[in-house]
Amino acid sequence: MTDGPPPTERNRLDEEESPYLRQHADNPVNWQPWDDAALMAAQARDVPIFLSIGYSACHWCHVMEDESFEDEEIARQLNEHFVPIKVDREERPDVDSIYQTICQMTSGRGGWPLSAWLTPEGKPFFVGTYFPKEPKRGQPGFGDLLDRIHRSWETDRDELEDRAEQWTQAVKGELEETPDPADEAPDETMLDAAAQAAVRGADRQDGGWGRGPKFPQTGRIHILLRAHERTGRDDYRDVAEEALDAMVDGGLYDHAGGGFHRYCTDRDWTVPHFEKMLYDNAEITRALLAGYQALGTERYREVARETFAFVERELTHEDGGFFSTLDAQSEGEAGADEEGAFYVWTPGEVHDAVADQTDADLFCDRFGVTESGNFEGQTVLTVAAGISELAEDYDVDESEVEDRLETAREQVFEARAERPRPARDEKVLASWNGLMISAFAEGALVIGDSEGRSPSGNRPQADNDGLAETGADALAFVREQLWDADAGRLSRRYKDGDVKVDGYLEDYAFLARGAFDLYQATGDVDHLGFALDLARTIEADFWDEDAGTLYFTPADGEDLVARPQELNDQSTPSSAGVAAELLLALDHFVPREGFAEIAEQVLETHGGSIESNPLQHASLVLAADQYASGARELTVAADGLPDAWRAAVGDSYVPGRVLSVRPPTDELLQDWLDSLHLDAAPPIWADRERRDGEPTVYACQQFTCSPPRHEIDAALDWFDGTED
Incomplete structure (x- = not known):
């Protein structure tokens, strides 16, 4: 037996590696991490759980800590009457998803900090976000609220438990959506319907969507660009362009140092919420690269280049891999932390x-x-x-x-650079790294070997090989630290040598897409092999054939009050949507493994939801379009992708592109097949050797192929019908 108080009679967050949890390690609140010891303590003491969820760069999380969690009287109430649990939503998105969902269902809003009161079994009965210490603007004071909930637990427990049961069933129904046999996968008209919805909801005055705070909505931009390419409608192009221009011209973008802040607090994109998240800088950059290809606006490519420089300079681990966040706050002139001071x-x-x-x-x-x-x-x-x-x-x-x-x-x-710097959350998350790896891979194609200088002027911009190398270094770091090849399992988080949390669907799907995109950019078959390994684990651990869906948590994961799915695009893309589109692409290489059938079933299962609200399901809309329209295959038989061909592909907007570089001869291809453990060449490679001793490209779509060509431009033109 160890000396000292029982675990729940002390603050245990100093034992955690999460920067967010460690920020609260000195609070007088006896914070517990979300683990068996904390949950069992609530049942043993027969008291409610107070669950507080946030993340290190969250401004209002800091405010609530300063006002309430540092207060001795608030701490006494929490410690005596509750088991207080702190969760980093970036480490435990499964826990966050469940209680965010019930917050949105019951109040119409969500966000962080999330404050939830649960039965000892984890069932929610009261939920909200930020609560001020004293009553303000119609909100109860946090201390008064704690006292009311404690008294209600003592005197009206049956009512609270009835509510908890009703809410639990509601959140299970929301997150564990089951298939409707009448649903079908959306057809080729879905993309146009989604684009029309995006135009109807657009802010044509200031760009983007909404009349209040403005968030990046990159999935909608991809829908509009793809629909414009398909239909030629000017309004689709214009709304996408207005959103991209607003993001690169307004305060969302850091015009001095590159990179994007989280969102803007106003309608006209002037004042941002100043934290910088890895995932925003990945997804906005991918949208800018697509915007450059589709619209030809050089500024989009330049801002993407500057953002890559920012990520390399400020969010990259010395051994590869990308850190998570820069804080919104830093020390101001008065010596206190201020939002935006930097x-x-x-x-x-x-x-x-x-x-x-x-x-x-x-x-x-x-x-x-x-x-x-x-x-x-x-x-x-x-x-x-x-x-x-x-x-x-x-x-x-x-x-x-x-x-x-x-x-x-x-x-x-x-x-x-001489100012006090914002704090950096140095967690390396598999999923967010996957998003950034995809961006670097696409940047390697689109930016190519164009030169320039970073915003600091201190070093040249990375060229094509540099961008691809940065992405490959990050992938190698994640594979070394978080991937267990023998078990075929991925962990979610690395921090200073500590690895924690089993991977979720987003970790596998985003990282697999990053590996596949690196294969497309470099032709390195090892990246393709890793993407296939991750996809096989997606099938084994997250695919439920009976329900016809991909769950967010693995089948053998922790038993929570609901098993969530992630169908909506939020601050990151829908993991189900990314997984479906990825599986459709990888099916070209292993058609006998049934990846396309899984994607098809997911789209059928959720077809009704996609059609009823396409903008909430942007990634699933893009996957449905890929399924309905078919990928645009470019198979290159050569000793690597020729530089001129890489530039042509990078300059061309080809949505749904699958770029596959294979060795020039079937004899050399056999080594690839052996490394992938394939018995025979898949159709995307079969009988597609180099012709006449020159690099050769084969273009195919919807079961129709062009003749072999030695000019990449002719193959690209074939997709839009300008070449026979």
Whole structure:
């Protein structure tokens, strides 16, 4: 027996590696992690659980900690009458999904911090988000609320338990949706219907969607771009362009250092919520690369390049792999942590940072830096004036304006580097790394070997090989630290040598897509093999044939009050949608393993939900379109993808593309088949050797193929019917 108090009579978060949990390790609240000891303690004491869910960069999580969780009287109430449990939603998205769902069902809103009161068995009976310490704006004070819930548990427990049972059944019904035999997989009209819904809901004045806070909605942008390519409708293109322009011109983008903040708090994309999340920088960058291909706007590619530089500089582990988050807060002039302190400017600060005062004036005019500011007396940088407008105002050439602005921006960046930096959450998450690996892989194709300098001016931009190498290094790191090849199992989180949490569907699906995208960019068959290994585990552990669906948690995972699915796109894409589209792509390489049949059944099971609300199911819409329209196969038989061909593919918008590079001869292909443990070449490779000693490309779609060609442009043109 160990000395000291029982586990639940002390704060145990100092034993955790999660930066968010460790932030609360010194609270007087006896916080417990979500584990068997905490759950069993609630049952032994016969008291409710107070569950608090958040993440390290969450502003209102910090506020609630400062107001309530540091307060001795609040701590006494929590410790005496509840078992307080803290959960990092980034480590345990399964737990978060269940209680977020019931919060949204009962209140119409959700978010973090999430505050939920549960029976000792984990069934919710009261739920909300942030509660102030004292009553404010119609919200109860947190201490008063704790007292009311405690008294209700003592005097009206039956009523609370009845409510808990009703809510549990409701959340099970929501998350464990079962198939309707009448449903069918959406057909080729689904994409157009989703695009029309996106246009109807768009904010045509300020870009994006919604009239209040503006969030990146990258799935909708992909739908619009794909539908525009299919139909030629101008409004689809325009709404996608308006959303992309708003994100790259407004305060969502860090104009000094590259990279994107979480979301904007206003309608016109001026003031962001300043944290920087790895997944946003991955998914927004992928949308920008698609926007460049579809619309030809060079600025989208340039911002993508700058974002890659930011991720390499500030979110990359020295051994490969990507960190999770930069905090919204950092130390301000008064010495206290302030939101956005690292990122905002006054005219005086710009003039102190920039050597040439005309350059400083140009910078202030370009990015709207004024004495009054746009955020608490300071300025969040936004594009306030165009290059041609500045050239006219300053009576200089546009090229000179651009050069002087770049010089000023480098000096502003260098001055900012001297400020106290936001904290960094150094968890390496398999799923978020998969998203970023996909972005780097696509960037390797689209950005190619174009040159330039990072926003810091301190080093050249990575070229094609550099971007692909960064993605491959991250994949190698995740494979080494989180993948158990013998068991075929993936863990979710690595932090300073500590590995924790069995992987969820999003970990397998996002990482598999990243590996497959790296194969497309590099032709390295090892990446394809790893994607196939992950896909086989998706089938074994997450696919339920009887229910016709992919669950978010593995079949042998922890027994929670519900087994969630992830069908909606939220801050990250739907894991079910990404998995379905991935399985359709991988089916080309292992058609006998039935991956396409799994994807088809998932789309049939959820066809009614997709059709009734396509914008909530953007990733499933894209998967359904892939299923209905068929992939666009490009098989290249060569010693690697020729540089000119890579540039042509990178410049071309080919939605649903499956780019497969194979060895030039069948004799060399046999080594690949052996490494993948395949008995015979799949149709995408079979009988597709190099012709006439030259690199050869084969293009196919919907069971129809072009003749073998030695010109990649002709193969790409074949898809849109401009080449026979």
